Amino acid sequence: MSVKKIMVRGMMGLSGFTLFAAGGLTVRYHLGRQRADRIWHESKYPPLQGLGAVKKLTIMPLIDFYASERGGEQLLGEPGVSYLVRADDTAILMDVGYNMRNEHPSPLLRNMKALGLDISELDMIFISHAHVDHLGGMAQQKRHSFALSARTSDLRGIPAYVPVSLSHPTARTEVVREPRVIAKGVASTGTIPRQLFFLGWTPEHSLAVNVEGRGIVLVVGCGHQSLQHIVERAEMVFDQPVYGIIGGLHYPVTASRQNILGLPVQCFIGTGKCPWDRITKEEVEENISFLQSRNPRIVGLSPHDSCDWSLGAFRDAFAGAYREIRVGEEIKI
Numbered sequence: 001m002s003v004k005k006i007m008v009r010g011m012m013g014l015s016g017f018t019l020f021a022a023g024g025l026t027v028r029y030h031l032g033r034q035r036a037d038r039i040w041h042e043s044k045y046p047p048l049q050g051l052g053a054v055k056k057l058t059i060m061p062l063i064d065f066y067a068s069e070r071g072g073e074q075l076l077g078e079p080g081v082s083y084l085v086r087a088d089d090t091a092i093l094m095d096v097g098y099n100m101r102n103e104h105p106s107p108l109l110r111n112m113k114a115l116g117l118d119i120s121e122l123d124m125i126f127i128s129h130a131h132v133d134h135l136g137g138m139a140q141q142k143r144h145s146f147a148l149s150a151r152t153s154d155l156r157g158i159p160a161y162v163p164v165s166l167s168h169p170t171a172r173t174e175v176v177r178e179p180r181v182i183a184k185g186v187a188s189t190g191t192i193p194r195q196l197f198f199l200g201w202t203p204e205h206s207l208a209v210n211v212e213g214r215g216i217v218l219v220v221g222c223g224h225q226s227l228q229h230i231v232e233r234a235e236m237v238f239d240q241p242v243y244g245i246i247g248g249l250h251y252p253v254t255a256s257r258q259n260i261l262g263l264p265v266q267c268f269i270g271t272g273k274c275p276w277d278r279i280t281k282e283e284v285e286e287n288i289s290f291l292q293s294r295n296p297r298i299v300g301l302s303p304h305d306s307c308d309w310s311l312g313a314f315r316d317a318f319a320g321a322y323r324e325i326r327v328g329e330e331i332k333i
């Protein structure tokens with residue numbers, strides 16, 4: 001057989017394989033969507049008992065895309081999430097960043113040091129969902145684990161509330177599926193699954209803090225559950241209204257925070273839609289209108305998985321209620 005024929009057959013084989021793989025992903029996506037819809041409609045929970053409330057809530061972004069300076073030192077930004085949530089005396093580390101270069105100390109630990117924070121102050125870890133930008137990197141995702149840095153940190157056996165089975169050498173991991181109280185005034189919303197085209201089945205939960213006299217403040221990781229489902233779940237399980245929402249909602253419309261080989265990957269990956277069907281400005285505007293119907297007093301959109309256009313749309317829509325999410329800039333409720 002001539003070299004030309006071998007090349008033609010090879011290319012036909014490769015395109016056949018690509019078509020086969022794309023077909024498989026499409027079937028998986030549609031079946032997964034149906035399953036996620038069914039689970040959403042079947043998940044009915046009574047109001048959560050014994051939540052209690054906190055007087056004080058602060059959220060310090062330790063990892064996100066934009067970062068401030070501290071004492072003349074530039075804090076580090078990454079397309080990932082880690083927030084220190086202090087609910088009265090309980091210090092919760094929500095997600096552990098991306099650590100893209102698998103460094104030690106990681107950007108998270110370096111930012112913590114620059115901000116005068118130490119892991120010995122943490123009471124618990126809360127992992128929103130098992131994606132690389134929230135678990136501390138690709139190596140952790142492959143190992144079904146999470147890490148604050150490339151070298152193991154001593155978490156002294158503190159609890160880590162996780163949405164899927166994950167282990168950690170020094171933390172006590174507990175899988176949370178249903179809404180539950182995890183500290184005074186602090187709860188998980190319970191997981192809500194979403195089928196993502198490339199990333200597959202993704203259960204995600206959000207942190208909910210009940211602030212006395214105000215209501216529920218939701219702290220969200222990537223928001224794959226969808227804004228509507230997060231808010232509707234909170235309204236189902238909490239007696240108090242949604243007072244605020246801070247975190248990622250995944251609106252990469254005009255740009256992506258991660259470009260691989262020149263491709264804006266966030267625009268195709270993690271949107272909950274087929275990759276050829278991108279998120280539009282109209283959809284972001286519909287989501288803004290939905291959230292405005294709840295009249296939240298605090299709104300902050302994470303720049304790690306939303307573009308500047310979406311950040312601007314939220315900033316304009318919520319005006320005085322809008323809070324910038326920047327590493328080193330504490331949000332006080």
Ligand SMILES: [Zn+2]
Pocket residue numbers: 080081131133134221222248304305
């Ligand atoms: Zn994310």
Ligand SMILES: [Zn+2]
Pocket residue numbers: 129131222224270
């Ligand atoms: Zn994600």
